Amino acid sequence: MIRHAxxxxxxxxxxxVFVQANVPTSNPNxxxxxxxxxxxxxxxxxxxxxDIMHLDCEDVVEDGISYDFFRKVGLDFxxxxxxxxxxxxxxxxNIPGTIPxxxxxxxxLTPVALVQVLQPIKDQTRLYWGTTWIxxxxxxxxxxxxxxxxxxxxVAWLATSSDIPHQPSGNQDAHIVEWLRxxxxxxxDVVNRTAFAGYPWPELGDRAYNQENVVRPYDRWTIVTSPLxxxxxxxxxxxxxxxxxx
Numbered sequence: 001m002i003r004h005a006x007x008x009x010x011x012x013x014x015x016x017v018f019v020q021a022n023v024p025t026s027n028p029n030x031x032x033x034x035x036x037x038x039x040x041x042x043x044x045x046x047x048x049x050x051d052i053m054h055l056d057c058e059d060v061v062e063d064g065i066s067y068d069f070f071r072k073v074g075l076d077f078x079x080x081x082x083x084x085x086x087x088x089x090x091x092x093x094n095i096p097g098t099i100p101x102x103x104x105x106x107x108x109l110t111p112v113a114l115v116q117v118l119q120p121i122k123d124q125t126r127l128y129w130g131t132t133w134i135x136x137x138x139x140x141x142x143x144x145x146x147x148x149x150x151x152x153x154x155v156a157w158l159a160t161s162s163d164i165p166h167q168p169s170g171n172q173d174a175h176i177v178e179w180l181r182x183x184x185x186x187x188x189d190v191v192n193r194t195a196f197a198g199y200p201w202p203e204l205g206d207r208a209y210n211q212e213n214v215v216r217p218y219d220r221w222t223i224v225t226s227p228l229x230x231x232x233x234x235x236x237x238x239x240x241x242x243x244x245x246x
Contacts, residue, residue: 001235002016002018002089002234003016003049003051005235005238005242006095012095012096013115014085014095015051015081016051017051017052017053018051018052018053019052019053019055019065019069020052020054020055020059021054021055021056021057021058021065021068022035022055022056022057022058023035023038023059024058024059024060039054042054053069053072055068055069064145064171064172065172066086066145066172066173066176067158067164067172067175067176068172069086070084070086070150070155070158070176071158071159072159073155073159074152074157074158074160075159078152078155078156082122082151082152083118083122083127083149083150083151083152084149084152084155085147085148086145086147086148086149086150087146087147087224087226088145088146088226090146090226090228091146091147091224091225091227091228092224092225092228092234092237092238092241093114093147093223093224094114094222094223094224094225094241095113095114095115096113096114096244113223114223117192117195117223118149121190124151124187125187125188126151126153126154126187126188127149127150127151127154127187127190128143128148128149128150128154128180128186128188128189128190129148129149129190130143130144130147130148130149130190130191130192131143131147131148131191131192131193131195131196132144132191132193143173143174143177144196145171145172145173145174146224146226146227147196147224147226151188154180154185157180157183157185158176158179158180161179163179163182163183164179192223194221195222195224196216196222196223196225196226197216197218197219197222197224197225198217198218198226199218199225199227199228199233200217204232204233206230218237218240220244225237
């Protein structure tokens with residue numbers, strides 16, 4: 001579903017990669033067989049799409065695999081990319097990167113798209129772009145892990161720093177923020193709350209929908225819409241953005 005939606009954009013100035021880790025199993029007798037099956041499925045799918053990155057670690061919801069993802073990118077792709085975004089699959093990103101001419105009727109609207117928002121800060125080092133929790137009772141520097149962007153120098157530091165535990169556990173997105181802060185690497189720290197929105201009608205979901213932030217309905221000016229916990233929420237949001245005239 002996600003691949004199909006973003007595929008409607010032509011000439012995206014980004015690469016979209018699906019990140020997965022090893023499927024955990026509580027039965028040691030079939031653990032190897034499960035991993036081999038997953039590996040075969042991934043090879044099969046990647047032979048067609050080539051957009052899956054597999055990490056050799058266990059995919060545990062409580063811990064996450066954010067650090068393992070950044071570590072692999074920081075070791076293997078430092079010369080290929082300038083920035084790296086981590087986002088969740090229940091999130092839609094308003095990406096369009098086409099830059100209209102000044103004569104275009106939408107010239108004044110171009111800053112809404114992710115690529116244009118980042119354009120003025122693309123050369124900044126130690127960049128962290130994201131948002132924070134609206135509830136002021138939380139830590140003033142706490143970040144939301146649903147979507148954030150790091151400049152490649154930040155990613156390379158995460159991949160090679162000796163200050164990071166060998167096997168970090170717990171909420172890795174929160175750990176990443178803490179590691180960067182402790183190392184004084186928040187030189188270009190951009191908190192963009194207005195770029196983030198939520199699905200405007202969470203009561204339509206079949207399950208309990210716990211939205212910890214104020215739900216601000218998405219619109220043309222939104223960059224990140226999250227969380228979209230059910231398929232119809234994700235599809236409806238994607239259809240809205242895919243229907244915009246850029």
